[in-house]
Amino acid sequence: MGYEFMYGAYSVAWVVIFAYVLIIGKRHTKLKKEIEFLKQLEK
Amino acid sequence: MSMNLERGKAVLSGAQLTDTKKPNLSKILFGAAVITMLVSLYFIFIFAAEEKTMGAAQKIFYFHVSSAWLAFMAFFVTFVFSILFLIKRKRIFDTYAYVSAEIGVVFTIIVLTTGPIWAKSAWNTWWVWEPRLITTLILFFIYIAYIMIRQMDGVWDKKARLASVFGIIGFADVPIVFFAIRWWQTKFHPIVFGEGPSQKGGGIEDTMLVALLVTITAFTILYSYLLHKGVSFEKMKIMVERYKEKLREDLEN
Numbered sequence: 591m592g593y594e595f596m597y598g599a600y601s602v603a604w605v606v607i608f609a610y611v612l613i614i615g616k617r618h619t620k621l622k623k624e625i626e627f628l629k630q631l632e633k
Numbered sequence: 634m635s636m637n638l639e640r641g642k643a644v645l646s647g648a649q650l651t652d653t654k655k656p657n658l659s660k661i662l663f664g665a666a667v668i669t670m671l672v673s674l675y676f677i678f679i680f681a682a683e684e685k686t687m688g689a690a691q692k693i694f695y696f697h698v699s700s701a702w703l704a705f706m707a708f709f710v711t712f713v714f715s716i717l718f719l720i721k722r723k724r725i726f727d728t729y730a731y732v733s734a735e736i737g738v739v740f741t742i743i744v745l746t747t748g749p750i751w752a753k754s755a756w757n758t759w760w761v762w763e764p765r766l767i768t769t770l771i772l773f774f775i776y777i778a779y780i781m782i783r784q785m786d787g788v789w790d791k792k793a794r795l796a797s798v799f800g801i802i803g804f805a806d807v808p809i810v811f812f813a814i815r816w817w818q819t820k821f822h823p824i825v826f827g828e829g830p831s832q833k834g835g836g837i838e839d840t841m842l843v844a845l846l847v848t849i850t851a852f853t854i855l856y857s858y859l860l861h862k863g864v865s866f867e868k869m870k871i872m873v874e875r876y877k878e879k880l881r882e883d884l885e886n
Contacts (some may be wrong), residue, residue, distance in 0.1 A: 592690030595754040599693040599747040603700065604744070605856075610739045614862055621869055628876060 659865070662858035675842070681844035682774050687751035690754035695845055699852040700743040701769075705807050706855060707737030708776065708800075715800035718793060724871065725864075727793040730768050730800055734779050734865035736856060741773045764813035765822040772810055775803040 664817070677695045684691035714730035717723075748766070751760040760766065782796045814822045825837055 591755050592688040595690040595750050596692050599750040600696060602746045603696045603743045603752070606739060606743050610736075610859070614832065614859070614866065618866055625869075625871060628873065628880070631880065632673065 653748060659858070659861055662854065662861055666851070666855040666858045669847075669854050673848040673851040676844040676847045679840045681840045682838050684841075687755060690751065693751045693754075694839060694841075695848045697744060697747040697751060698845060699848040700740045700747065702849050703856050704737045704740040704772075705811070706853070707733045707740065707860075708772075708804055708807050710860070711737065711779075711800045712804035715797035716799050719801075722790075724789075724793075725868075727789075727797065728864055728867045728871075729860070730797065731783055732860055732867060734776050735863065736859050738773065738776045740852075741769070741776065745773060749868065752821075759850060760822050763819045763821050765819065766815040768806060768810040768813045770801075772803075772806045775799075775806055779803060783845060 637752055673695070677692055681692070681695070683689065689784035710733040711730045714726045714733065718730060748767060748769075753759050753762065779799050781797060785792055812817075814824055
């Protein structure tokens with residue numbers, strides 16, 4: 591009883607958490623690329 | 634007040650831009666967060682007893698309450714660091730306040746999405762305009778506005794000062810959210826601990842309490858990881874900005 595609600599709620603929660611972790615990861619990757627570019631520019 | 638509080642700092646070189654500081658702490662926190670999350674799932678789905686009237690839907694409670702705990706804690710950290718920033722005017726305090734507010738907003742989204750799913754199951758409606766839900770929605774909008782201030786164009790220290798004031802005043806809503814069901818009449822939102830004008834908290838069964846405490850611990854560790862990661866990213870971003878400024882000055886001279 592109530593399994594559809596439980597699965598729904600936990601799915602939403604995990605999607606939000608993973609999406610945020612993914613966004614953080616993408617921000618890091620973008621910044622690292624920028625750092626590499628700046629290092630090349632300095633050379 | 635200087636336009637840029639960090640201008641007097643040492644000149645950077647490209648090699649200094651790579652983040653080599655404390656990579657182990659990030660890995661330790663990530664590992665601890667994953668392990669405690671898995672443990673909490675065991676406690677929620679296997680260890681904790683199933684509630685008789687609501688059945689499996691009651692298990693939403695553990696993530697819902699823990700997300701609310703994390704959001705409140707995150708906004709409290711924003712509140713503390715906003716005060717520290719206004720007193721000391723150090724950019725690191727502002728960075729902690731901003732990153733913590735962002736995490737708080739993410740977990741308020743979880744509270745505001747898992748809550749209506751619970752509501753549909755328990756009250757047969759997705760949303761009711763009652764004190765706890767309204768004050769939580771207001772809290773969400775307050776910190777959305779806080780993040781919008783941070784995204785505005787302009788000098789960072791002006792934005793930081795404005796956001797700090799917002800972070801301090803906005804925190805006033807957190808105790809209101811917590812006490813809403815204890816101060817005002819509500820037919821819907823249940824009181825688990827303590828009592829309100831219209832109902833008494835029934836408490837929870839021992840296995841449920843253990844599962845809740847384990848989940849709150851897991852969320853607290855997850856918060857520590859996200860805060861550490863976010864702050865190290867913001868620090869790197871600041872260093873890159875300063876380095877770009879230095880390059881621009883070199884090119885102009």
